[in-house]
Amino acid sequence: xxxxxxxxxxxxxxxxxxxxxxxxxxxxxxxxxxxxxxxxxxxxxxxxxxxxxxxxxxxxxxxxxxxxxxxxxxxxxxxxxxxxxxxx
Numbered sequence: 001x002x003x004x005x006x007x008x009x010x011x012x013x014x015x016x017x018x019x020x021x022x023x024x025x026x027x028x029x030x031x032x033x034x035x036x037x038x039x040x041x042x043x044x045x046x047x048x049x050x051x052x053x054x055x056x057x058x059x060x061x062x063x064x065x066x067x068x069x070x071x072x073x074x075x076x077x078x079x080x081x082x083x084x085x086x087x088x
Contacts, residue, residue, distance in 0.1 A: 004048070004054065005057050005061075005076075005079055005080075006048070007045070007046070007047070007048050009079055009080075009082035010044070010057070010060075010079055012082045013075075013078060013079045013082055014031055017033070017068075018033050019031045019032065019033045020032045020033065021044075023046065024043070024046075025046075026046060026047070027045065027046055027047065027050060028043050028044065028045060028046055029043070029044050029045075029046050030042070030043055030044075031043075031044055033067075035067065035068075040067055042060060042063055044056065044057075044060055045057070061075055061076060
């Protein structure tokens with residue numbers, strides 16, 4: 001199934017999970033969290049209109065799955081429950 005994660009919902013999810021979001025420029029932000037004494041920093045897109053938005057979100061979800069030790073589909077479902085996933 002194809003999906004599109006809304007940036008607002010993604011940011012709400014990340015903030016809820018303890019990630020700090022720092023804007024780098026108009027195209028990207030850095031998300032950071034310290035889990036079990038290990039620092040994680042990931043660059044995320046700042047605009048849904050960027051050509052590589054979907055693939056960056058896909059890789060972000062894979063990274064979150066690894067970092068959180070949770071299934072990709074469960075993380076996706078939580079983000080969707082924040083009301084920001086569209087299909088198509």
